[in-house]
Amino acid sequence: MKSQTTVLFCTNGLTALAFALILPVMTLYLVNGLNVEPGLIGVYTVITSGMTVLFSQKITGFIDKGVSAKLLVVLSLCGIVAASAGFALSRNFWHVLIVGCVIMPLASSSIPVILTIIRRYADSTGKSSTKLNSQMRSSVSLLWVVGPPIAFFSVDRLGFRSNFYLSAFVALMVILLVLFQLKEPQAPTHDKDAANKPKAPALPKEVWFLGAIMLMANMSNSIYVTSMPLFLTRDMGLSTAYPGMLLGMTAAVEIPVMLLAASWSQKFGKLPMMRLGYVFGMLFYVGMFFTDHLVICIALQLLNGLFFGIFVGLGVTIMQDYAPKTIGKASAFYTNSMLVGTMLGTSAMGVISQYFGFKAPLVLSFVVLFLAMLGAWWFERYTERRPAFTEQHS
Template identity: 85%
Template sequence: MKSQTTVLFCTNGLTALAFALILPVMSLYLVNGLHVEPGLIGVYTVITSGMTVLFSQKITGLIDKGVSAKRLVIFSLLGIVGASAGFALSKNFWHVLIVGCLIMPLASSSIPVILTIIRRYADSTGKSSTKLNSQMRSSVSLLWVVGPPIAFFSVDRLGFRSNFYLSAVVALAVIGLVALQLKEPKAPDIDPLDKDKKLAPPLPREVWFLGAIMMLANMANSTYVGSMPLFLTRNMGLSTAYPGILLGMTAAVEIPVMLLAASWSQRYGKLPMMRLGYVFGMLFYVGMYFTDHLAVCIALQLLNGLFFGIFVGLGVTIVQDYAPKTIGKASAFYTNSMLLGTMLGTSAMGVIAQYFGFKAPLFLSLFMLFLSMLGLWLFEKKVEHRRPTFAERHG
């Protein structure tokens, strides 16, 4: 692989595949594999996500201080290998919780580290960060077309343990690719006045506002992703393979949407495009709640793909645009905002599902996405209109 763009594309995508073999099946693993109450899904998610937020913010902060990003990404990829093996060997809920607390935070840190490397590569080569981030995120969706179907099919035919070991094998392949092919990204030039500072500048207030918006939107998505395998298998009586098919179809729609989102954002603006994506998402959640037919569920994935493709295709670039001097911290902050949304969404899903059924959490998804759209509208009104050239200066 002579092109670093190709190396980054493969690294990003295969890392996503390793996670795609773990994350979509976790709620099913806890409920059907370990026979725990749905409410304990929230306990697992809250504790592991909280540890991940603390750990990933620290590890990406090291990049801004000059630590090798390549070494950090290899170190974090080893966490995926360890976590996969740990889940495969777990016998009860407490084993899974220990692995989630001690090893999974390291594994999850690979995502913001890779995002930082991608942004540095874009800045050092003069490439459009919006377009490159969209292209790189499309590699994630490309592998999610096949990842969840493989995961659920593997669980259905071979069991959870074999599926987790498969994730470890994929992570080992990524480590080999990074070690042999990835070049150390060029660090941004440091202002002479800042050379003696040990700490990077703090994140701007705009980034914190955007982080809350991203958190709410991903909370909506995570609530759906956590409950969908359960209501398909429990309420509709379908095979374990079908949740993977729906997730794969959504990812297939995401790919062209993310690639087009960069050009759409140049024409219409990133924030208006993001709001449009939220509208697609709300229509999707309403449709999923009121149907019990597989064919309709499959058709609705078009709306979900439009929502999530726009959301993840533009989200990280929007956050990075408002923190150009601390790309590492901004990337980690974006990832942690998404992770916090996953934590809250999955936790709430488990509690709601235990008392009101596996479809009831879709109401929460709808409400959270509405709040996120409202927050984005307020952000554009209060911040973007007050500083109309900010995004252009740093985009």
């Protein structure tokens, strides 16, 4: 591969594929494979996500201090291989919990490290970070078109163990790609200077507020993603292959939406586009709650694709824009806010499902996303009152 853009596109996408073979099936693995009560899903998610947040924030901080980003990517990809093998060999809830606490934090740190490399590549080549991030995130959606369907089909036909080994194989392929094709990203001048300082600059308060908004939006999405396979298979009596089909269709819609989100944001603004995406998401959750027909569920994935395509297509760029001197920290903070949202959403889903059924959590998805939309509206008003700051980061 002569183009580093192509290398980054493949690295980002195939890493997402490795995760797409693990994450969507974890609730089914715990409930159906290991016969764990739904409430313990929250225990697993809280502990593993908490460890991941702490670890990834540290490892991406090393990038801002001058540690090789390529080396950190390889190490984190080795974590994916080890975690996949660990899940395949697990025989009870405590085995899964140990793998999730000890190995998955290293594996999950691959995401913010790759995001940092992508931003540095954009800055060093003069490319639009918004457009490049959208293009790279489209590689994630492209692989999520096939990843979840493969995962659920593999589980349905071959079992959970084969599916986890497949994820390990994909991660090994990415390690080879990074070792032989990825060039070390060029660090900006201010990053090189920061390496000689005892501490990197603190994240601006705007980034913290944006993190809270991203957290709530991803919390609503994670509630749906983790409950949907269960209410399709348990409540509606459908085959295990159908949840993967719905996730794949959503990802197929996300791809053009993310590619268009960059140009839409230039015309209408990033924050207004984000709020519009949240509206699509709320309409989607209402539709999913009130239907029991597979055909309608399939049609509603258009709204879900619009919501999540806009959300992830613009989210990391908005976060990085407000922390130009600490891009590594901002990338990790974005990922960690998403992880905490996943942690809270999955935990809430497990508790609610145990007492009210697997569809009831969709009500919470709607409420949390509505709060995220209000937060985005307030933040937009806040930045409008600071015109100089807005102009600097628009």
